[in-house]
Amino acid sequence: MDSKLDVLIYAHDGRGLGHVSRSVGIGLALRRLFPGLSVLLVTGCKTTAELIGDGSLDWIKLPSYKTNVSGGKSSGVKGDSNIDDKLLGGLRARNIRDIVDTYRPKVFLADHTPQGKHKELLPSHDVSPETVRVLGIRAVVGEVGKVWSEFSADVFSSAYSNILWYGDSSVAGIGELERLSGHYGVTPHDAGYVSRLSELQFLDQNQEEREKVAGVISVPWAGEGTAVLLKKLAQTLSGIDVSYGDWKIYMNLREPGSGTVVEKFNGLGHVSFEQVGPQFLRDLRNSRSAVIYGGYNSLTDVMVCGVPSLVLLRGMKDGEQEEHAAVLARKSSAVQEVFADHSVTVGELREGLVKCLEVEVDEHSINLNGAENAARYLAALAGGSDADR
Structure with a gap:
């Protein structure tokens, strides 16, 4: 050949x-x-x-x-x-x-x-x-x-x-x-x-220990309800004690309209925005909690890092995320709560995040x-x- x-x-x-x-x-x-x-x-x-x-x-x-x-x-x-x-x-x-x-x-x-x-x-x-x-x-x-x-x-x-x-x-x-x-x-x-995180960790083995951030939030692509969800997140984070630490929100900041989204968090000095990229994985490993969408990649990341997380679902017609998140929630305490992004309330987000900030993820046997x-x-x-x- x-x-x-x-x-x-x-x-x-x-x-x-x-x-x-x-x-x-x-x-x-x-x-x-x-x-x-x-x-x-x-x-x-x-x-x-x-x-x-x-x-x-x-x-x-x-x-x-x-x-x-x-x-x-x-x-x-x-x-x-x-x-x-x-x-x-x-x-x-x-x-x-x-x-x-x-x-x-x-x-x-x-x-x-x-x-x-x-x-x-x-x-x-x-x-x-x-x-x-x-x-x-x-x-x-x-x-x-x-x-x-x-x-x-x-x-x-x-x-x-x-x-x-x-x-x-x-x-x-x-x-x-x-x-x-x-x-x-x-x-x-x-x-x-x-x-992918498991492989990138081989490149970051000599990273210095840093003070943990309160949480990372990943919204890798904007959908129909993204603007409403981020408004709820702004209200949620404004009601969580700043003593827990800083929050980082990872988005594709190159998408049209991202500047308007950032404005919703004006006045929240403990919240910053970052472009989706390798730094997210470093911050996730150094985080006490996370908010992610229920895609395969994100679910795997939080399990590898052992970070207690809130999982959001977009309600896609194929039903994959709902089924997968439900399966993993029974097997890994990294998946603490699962919500539909269009119907989750500020109260549910705040209660769930405080819960994540105060729990430890148990060992699991997932390959x-x-x-x-x-x-x-x-x-x-x-x-x-x-x-x-």
């Missing part, structure tokens, strides 16, 4: 950062454990460099998709390239095909669906037939039609041979594994939860080594070994 690359990782992109963050975590683990392997990540997510931070992972930037959410349902709109969503899918499909044809990777890891967003992976399946294609799927999929369609199953059977499942069957049970096995016709490899386990699995397929370390 005329391969110029060991592992190529494709990350689905659109609105949230979960898909890209998992992919970055696995890529970082590959580069750390197997420095002799060549690894590339391809995605349209424009914040990828910030997610990688100081890690040694190279990536190729595609023009990015953009997704709006209305009534819990997402739909594609023109991204920063100002190219129509569906047209962009076709153009990116040709880009990805050319990348695969040029690099001829030994292993290709696709996140979320075997066909890719807007079926953009399909043309690449016709080139580099020797490439071993692996599908990576999160712990709880939810009712995502593109994952559970007959089309996805047909695409998988024609081009893929393996599934990496980023979950822990001892936590979520075997129902999701059985469903995936029945749909795709293979037994998934149970890798464990993938945490959070998914990035490392996935990296070893992929390295074996690519012909790497522990001798590469």
Whole structure:
């Protein structure tokens, strides 16, 4: 095989950062454990460099998709390239095909669906037939039609041979594994939860101890109810004793209208705003509490850090976040309370945060080594070994 690359990782992109963050975590683990392997990540997510931070992972930037959410349902709109969503899918499909044809990777890891967003992976399946294609799927999929369609199953059977499942069957049970096995016709490899934070911690081992902040609040992307929620948070934090310490709110401050949001917190000297990036993970580790949205990535982060947290849900139609947060709340005391973002009250937020500030997170047995386990699995397929370390 005329391969110029060991592992190529494709990350689905659109609105949230979960898909890209998992992919970055696995890529970082590959580069750390197997420095002799060549690894590339391809995605349209424009914040990828910030997610990688100081890690040694190279990536190729595609023009990015953009997704709006209305009534819990997402739909594609023109991204920063100002190219129509569906047209962009076709153009990116040709880009990805050319990348695969040029690099001829030994292993290709696709996140979320075997066909890719807007079926953009399909043309690449016709080139580099020797490439071993692996599908990576999160712990709880939810009712995502593109994952559970007959089309996805047909695409998988024609081009893929393996599934990496980023979950822990001892936590979520075997129902999701059985469903995936029945749909795709293979037994998934149970890798464990993938945490980018776990990998970035290897880069921050010599960080000096600092005084803990009261809490961090993560709102990585704005939705329909974000402005109302932040107004409630401003009222909440104004009623919590400043003796607990400072609060940091992480948002994409480059989004239009972010300045208006910041104004809601005028007069709260113990509250500051930060751009989403690697510093969030450092502050999370040094925090007494957190407010996060219930995406896979954020839930994994607070479990790794052992930070008691309030989890907010956006009410998406696929039901993934509700199901996943409920499962983890039964297994990890890092998930203290779960609320719908549109209906949570100031009183509930204040009571929940004070509770988080005064509790300690218990030890748990959830497998959070998914990035490392996935990296070893992929390295074996690519012909790497522990001798590469």
